[in-house]
Amino acid sequence: MMNDTYPSLPELSADTEAITDLTLTVFRVHGALLQWGDKLVEPLGLTSARWQMLGAIALAGKTLTAPQIAEVMGVTRQGAQKQLNLLLELGLVESYANPSHRRSPLYALTPRGEQLYKKAGALWVSKAAEFAAGMTLAQFQTATTTLGAMLNHLTQPSPSEDLP
DSSP states (O other), X not given: OOOSXXXXXXXXXXXXXXXXXXXXXXXXXXXXXXXXXXXXXXXXTOOHHHHHHHHHHHHHTSOBOHHHHHHHHTOOHHHHHHHXXXXXXXXXXXXXXXXXXXXXXXXXXXXXXXXXXXXXXXXXXXXXXXXXXXXXXXXXXXXXXXXXXXXXXXXXXXGGGGOO
């Protein structure tokens, strides 16, 4: 019997179809959030990616390396480094020598970076209630729990990691 929802895939169990639906929805939400975030912080001269890097450093409350920022934000080290280099050029972050690793500097927000991050946060707060309209607190909590469990599962080593 052919799968109507995913015609190019073999017959899926209900669980497999449900996780496939969730995964595709997360991909779509991710793209929509990035577009929405880009529009939100555009007046500040930021993109979602730059806002994300500023946030990783601000929320850590300490200097971080590019790999640490990448891990916290769920992006590649190369992607984090690209944005950090742009933020350095803009004077929003500064780098410091890392006594633990000579080739991996530590990054911190400059006063201007802190100010811009706070402005982005204020924009977020002013739009968050509007953004949340139409959903209940319970829905947000359930989604957070579900996605947290999914993230935990995906980031834990498993025996099948050797597969391509």
